[in-house]
Amino acid sequence: MDVVSDAIATVRTGRASSNRVRVGGRWCARLAPYDGAGFHVVLEGGCWLLPDGGSAVSLGAGDAVLLPHGTGHVIADSPADAETVARAVPFDAWTGGPPGSPAPTTELLCGKYRLDHSRVHPLLAELPTIVHLPNRVGGQAELRSAIDLLGGELSAQRPGAGIAVPGLVDLLLVYMIRAWVAQDGGGAWPAVLGDPVTAAALGALHADPAAAWTNDRLAERAGVSRPTLARRFTSLVGRPPMAYLTWWRLTLAAARLRDTDDSLATIARRVGYGTPYALSHAFSREFGTTPGRYRDGRRQREAAGGADQGLGR
The missing domain is CATH 1.10.10.60 (Homeodomain-like)
Structure with missing residues (x-):
């Protein structure tokens, strides 16, 4: 086992969950602080991530974002303001937009992992509150492939999806952490592994x-x-x-x-x-x-x- 695999394996508990969501018009949803990690991938369109106590992050098509410490946040069609936060609906009850909303303009791949933070490896503890992985031509080909495969599995009910989807969600976590290790210039653990x-x-x-x-x-x-x-x-x-x-x-x-x-x-x-x-x-x-x-x-x-x-x- 390598260090990254071990670091993830010792904190993973339960099964990850994920969904593909299509939204249009004015929308926002809130994910409360969570004992694990969450992620969002923008498959089409764009949106904003509004973390508790942090600055808004603009996400474009192909961007991926990991919240490794379960930080509470809102995702919305527009930057943070009091009205945006006030109208956020609980994420787990979100239907993707109110009745009669315009045709979908944004498509998201959302998910979360349950992690045991009581004994987290220092590599994972060092991850920032938000790991933003912008879409770049030719960058992180493995991560992009995993996103495409997972999106395809979630968009259609196909035989074997019950095994394929959890496996791809787990793979996505590995690729997002690997991408952070590869691109981070100031952290201790990228230097350790290098x-x-x-x-x-x-x-x-x-x-x-x-x-x-x-x-x-x-x-x-x-x-x-x-x-x-x-x-x-x-x-x-x-x-x-x-x-x-x-x-x-x-x-x-x-x-x-x-x-x-x-x-x-x-x-x-x-x-x-x-x-x-x-x-x-x-x-x-x-x-x-x-x-x-x-x-x-x-x-x-x-x-x-x-x-x-x-x-x-």
Whole structure:
């Protein structure tokens, strides 16, 4: 597994939802703050994204926007003003426009993902409130292909759509994050993944987190001296290699407690702890609770959250 895949896999819960919406005339809809991430793609026409506490963003045909931290927002036909915000209807009840509205001039692909933000990877934590990916000729060909495929699946009821649509929505999230990593010039994690030494060390730790890693062994894998690895890794990632490994092992343990019925002994072996006691001790120190209580609490909160509803109609 690579770092981006792992970062997404450890926070994904439930199923993503998505809809294709066609609107015309005056319209606006609001998505309340959400424990996950939302996205919009403009397939035709244009609109405005009005994030809570932020500046309005103009979206044109082919633009994609990801709200990775579930920021509440309004999408509308015009920029923000008091009237626009006041007339916004709840997104989940939105029909795409009032009765008798003009012929559709804007077509949107909208969706949201449920994420567990309690243990988010620093790569995802660093994502800005809004990731705007403007449509550019020849840019992000994979993202454009995924958008076209998803739009086609949502516009027609075809055999296999029940598998194809969730898979394409998941793929869209990967491509949007990948596009941000490729285009961002100031973030720490694009620099981390672009540094061959740090990237090699992270790749090794993520490929086999249960291995008996030491600084010397990891430096040998990265092809540098131990001091060089320690300096570059700590400077870019923000913590030394072995501290990152401990954090990642406990993050994996938390995800397995949340998503599986594996015993503590099984989880301990898979994340690199020799005994269930060793894992329980480290876990309690990091999380302030025992693995069993953590598992029960996370499942209770997931059950209380209920199933996601679709967006639009």
